[in-house]
Amino acid sequence: MKFNSFEDLLSYYEHYAKTCGFGVMTQRSERLEDQSIRYVTLGCSREGKARNKSSIVTNPRLMEKTDCKARTNALRIEGKMRLTTVHNTHNHDLSPMKSRFFRCNIEVSEFVKRVIDTNDLADIRLNKSYGSLVVGVGSFENLPFLKNDCHNYIDKARHLQLGADGVEALRDYFMKYKNNVFFALIDLDDDVRLKNVFWVDPRNRAAYQYFGDAVTFDTTYLKNKYGMPFAPFVGVNHHRQSILLGAGLISSEDTETFIWLFQT
Template identity: 30%
Template sequence: MSDRNPTSKEYGNASYDEEMFRTMSHAAARHTTLDECWDLVKKAFSSEMEAYIFYNKYARDKGFSVRRKKVRRAKRSGALLFRHFLCSREGQRDAKWLDKDVCGRRPRALTLWECQAKLEIKLDQARGVWYVQKNLDEHNHRLDTQDEVPFLWSHRKMKDFQKTEIMAMEGVGIRKHVIMDVLQYRYGGYGEVGIIRKDAYNFSSRYKRSRIADGDAMAVLGLMQSRQKDDPDFYYDYQMDGDEHLKTMFWCDSQSRMDYQSFGDVVIFDSTYRMNRYKMPFVPFVGMNHHRSTTVFGCGQWRSQGASQAGADSR
């Protein structure tokens, strides 16, 4: 009759107890966590930004994302004296957005779990350095793996050379999803790019708006002229008001004109689309082809009904 612990196992000449092994592993993990926490508390930073970069790198290694929240400033000078960094899963979603009767669209997955992990830093005004006032490193959610971390918000940063690459590829007509495939192949994986597809779309949209902001109508007219050079049957017409502001515009390409000749028995237009900035309704003229698919005959923008003549002239 053996008196050996039933949970112990033997491998070669060595035996170990599973329960003892787990206890030792947990103790070692706690000891490592305490060492990391102590090393973080002893840190001092020359600026608030340096502290954020350090904590964000720490979060990347651990598997979570960081966001800024509470600040405290000097009353007279307005200088920053206190900063509060949080885990991105801190807080909770408003209860009304969990009610299907109030929220008409499909509910999204919960991303806030009231996580209490945080880092508080304070400025030592005498020495001019920032020090850690409080650190709490206990998460109530699963930490992301290293394969998932590059897609977290605080770890997605578009570098200047990536912006240049995106602008260059888009300038020659490459679509955004293809641009992301090129970047993924160039950097050796989707996680190595540092951004997601949505970031590329947002950057492209901001870049286009910044280019048009200083040209407005002239930039649009220049685009129309370039389209007409590439497509001789491309048609556009416009009107300017007394202040040299674009008042009305209509355009259609050669394919749209041919579609109108074939399927223009019924024309539908909808003026409910509105640009927030210029307050000019965008009006597409559409119909239905022989496959019962929507086809576009032309598009227009105007501020008065008198611009409808531009659409009639294009016929």
């Protein structure tokens, strides 16, 4: 059996796996100088030794490894991907009804992302956005993703992305204060991307010493051009004027983010 490209082979095997009820992973591959696939092994995602069971409990998406040997090998011959060996025997139960929940089968399309982004900007709750998507396809079973996948996407989309100019300006601002009085803390996500930032400069600290008896906090005052809320801590001076005591830029207005900000 042969395929015109690696992409065709992968698509075919993923469809086959989803129908049968197992997950797919690329177990090994080799590329040519032009970066095209010369050799590849596609197999069951349960290949390998078992993980610590505690990690399976904390992350249900992690399927237990059983050292399953089900796999197919393909080699590029005369520009085509030809199957050289096929092993279809699994050492675990297959789950056709649950295969759409496997990580390799999760797909949040660009259309769905646009719907979620648009609704989020309009302050429409994700529950309603997900519900409308379910209605659009007829049932939950027809969606190739879960509500939690939408949560994960919108969380990443909200991460602080200042752009080249914004990041440079922020760095230059922080670099102006090379002393023990200036304080700044940056919160990074799991992919080491900028998520939240909080800072207090010497003037803020001095103001707090005099006008820190009453402090207000408001994230509705301003958003930057990327839609990230500006989170100022504000006091009132002896002229009854608002005075900045500290500030932050945050990726979202959820409990976890506010806890990080207040603890900082």
